[in-house]
Every structure is written in structure tokens, then in C-alpha cells.
Amino acid sequence: MALDFLSCKFEDTPALINTFDEAPLWSASFGLLLLKHLELRPCLTVLDIGSGAGFPLLELAQRLGDSCTCYGLDPWANANARANEKIANYGVKQVKVIEGSAAQIPFADGAVSLIVSNLGLNNFDEPEKVFAECYRVLAPNGRLALTTNLNGHWHEFYEVFETALQETGHSNLIAKLKEQQTHRGSTESISSLFTGCGLSISAVHKDEFTMQFLDGAAFLNHYFIKLGWLASWLSLVPQEHHIAVFTKLEENLNALAARNGALKLTVPMAYIEGVKG
Numbered sequence: 001m002a003l004d005f006l007s008c009k010f011e012d013t014p015a016l017i018n019t020f021d022e023a024p025l026w027s028a029s030f031g032l033l034l035l036k037h038l039e040l041r042p043c044l045t046v047l048d049i050g051s052g053a054g055f056p057l058l059e060l061a062q063r064l065g066d067s068c069t070c071y072g073l074d075p076w077a078n079a080n081a082r083a084n085e086k087i088a089n090y091g092v093k094q095v096k097v098i099e100g101s102a103a104q105i106p107f108a109d110g111a112v113s114l115i116v117s118n119l120g121l122n123n124f125d126e127p128e129k130v131f132a133e134c135y136r137v138l139a140p141n142g143r144l145a146l147t148t149n150l151n152g153h154w155h156e157f158y159e160v161f162e163t164a165l166q167e168t169g170h171s172n173l174i175a176k177l178k179e180q181q182t183h184r185g186s187t188e189s190i191s192s193l194f195t196g197c198g199l200s201i202s203a204v205h206k207d208e209f210t211m212q213f214l215d216g217a218a219f220l221n222h223y224f225i226k227l228g229w230l231a232s233w234l235s236l237v238p239q240e241h242h243i244a245v246f247t248k249l250e251e252n253l254n255a256l257a258a259r260n261g262a263l264k265l266t267v268p269m270a271y272i273e274g275v276k277g
């Protein structure tokens with residue numbers, strides 16, 4: 001309702017403060033790129049694919065206001081529960097989280113006017129199937145906007161990892177490491193997922209940022225590395241060689257950090273937008 005805000009009183013409750021830290025720092029850089037380039041329009045039906053703990057779903061819902069309805073779609077039950085806590089604590093009415101996969105979007109053909117995905121979509125299993133679903137649910141002139149990290153991501157780390165594999169006698173594993181590295185794609189390969197399902201590219205914006213860590217030990221022990229990355233790196237190396245390879249990796253990262261004053265890792269990223277013509 002208009003002027004709702006006049007009767008609101010901020011309440012400093014544990015529940016609200018528990019959900020105050022809105023976005024992982026990692027997600028934030030990509031989300032800011034999305035929020036910078038996305039053109040906002042009234043009366044949209046919006047779907048955030050891979051909405052996780054509610055970012056950018058809730059931020060976007062609030063920036064768009066009451067005339068738009070926003071949905072988040074994610075199979076991750078614990079993350080959806082946290083997103084729902086934020087929805088309740090912030091009192092955002094025009095937003096709903098749905099548990100499910102973008103491989104089968106629970107909307108009718110043409111029901112959505114804008115799909116966004118921050119660090120999702122192009123990284124899912126079966127991306128072609130997911131893009132085809134996006135095309136199906138988009139209305140004519142509907143837009144799909146995603147942000148993603150690109151090939152070249154953390155190249156300083158991957159170069160040191162490659163050397164550590166060589167130095168410990170595991171050059172045969174380098175091809176698998178490169179596969180993990182290039183899984184992220186380029187603006188060209190990601191754009192071809194858009195055009196492959198029938199969308200026309202309407203915008204591509206590239207940017208990059210640097211993350212710095214005191215040394216390799218600080219990087220490898222960061223909670224975020226354990227949450228999102230470590231398992232895939234460990235899976236490359238047979239368990240009996242973990243200690244040798246990862247000790248060498250940490251040593252080499254520490255040496256790189258000592259040479260450069262810190263471990264500085266580059267993250268190239270892109271905002272890519274397509275439209276259903």
C-alpha cells in the first residue's frame with residue numbers, strides 16, 4: 001500500500017539482525033554488476049534462478065517495488081529457509097521462494113517478463129536444458145540477465161596449482177585441472193547458450209576485481225574456499241597424494257604472496273543479457 005512506510009517502526013530484534021548480513025561478499029561483486037546494468041521497469045514478473053539465500057532476489061524485489069512480483073527458484077532447502085527468514089524479517093510482500101530446479105521451471109509458457117541469475121544458470125548441470133526452459137517461460141520481449149565469472153578466473157592460483165602438480169609428479173592431472181578452470185566459459189561461449197535457445201543478445205558488460213589474501217594458508221583455510229571450491233580441487237588428486245600435493249600448493253602460494261606483498265587473485269566477470277524477440 002502507498003505510504004506504508006509512514007507507519008513502520010524499525011525494531012532491533014535478534015531475528016532481524018540474524019539476517020542482516022545480506023549477501024556473501026563473493027556474490028556481492030557480481031550482484032552489484034547485475035544491479036548496475038539491469039534496466040528496471042514497472043509491473044514485471046521476475047524470476048531469480050539459483051536465488052540461494054535470497055540474493056539478489058530480495059534486493060531486486062525491493063528496488064523494483066510493489067508493482068512487480070518476484071520469485072526465487074532454488075533446489076537448496078537450507079538456503080531457501082534463510083531466504084524466507086529474510087522475507088519475513090524485512091517485511092517484503094511481493095516476493096516468494098519456490099523449491100525446485102531450473103531444469104523444470106514451474107511456470108506456464110510466457111509467464112515471466114524478466115529472469116535474472118547471479119552466479120547460477122550457465123554453471124548448472126545441463127545448461128542447454130535450463131536455457132530452453134528460460135526461453136519457454138519468458139513472455140515476448142522478456143529478458144534474461146545473468147552474471148558470471150569467466151575463464152581466467154583466479155588464473156594466478158591455477159598457475160601455481162599446475163606447478164605444484166608438476167613438482168609432485170602429477171603432470172597427468174593438469175588436463176583435469178584445466179577442465180575445471182575452463183568450465184566457467186567466455187562471453188562468447190555463454191552468449192552462444194542464449195542464442196542457442198532463441199534469445200538475441202541485448203547487452204554484454206565485462207569487468208573484473210581482485211581478491212587479496214595475506215598468503216596461501218589464509219586463502220586455503222577461508223570458510224568460503226571450503227564451502228565452494230575445496231572439494232572439487234581435492235577430487236582431482238588421489239587421496240594418498242593429498243598431503244604431498246596440497247603442502248606443495250600452499251608453499252608455492254605462500255612464496256607467490258611473499259613476492260607480491262599478498263596473494264592477489266583476479267576475477268574477470270560479465271553481465272550478459274538476452275531478449276526474446
Ligand SMILES: C[S@@+](CC[C@H](N)C(=O)[O-])C[C@H]1O[C@@H](n2cnc3c(N)ncnc32)[C@H](O)[C@@H]1O
Binds near residue numbers: 049052056074120
Ligand atoms: C553460486 S550459488 C549463487 C547463489 C546466489 N544467487 C548468490 O548470488 O549468492 C548458485 C545457486 O544455484 C543453485 N542451483 C544449483 N542448481 C540449480 C538448478 N538446477 N536450478 C536452480 N538453482 C540451482 C544452488 O543451489 C545455489 O543456491
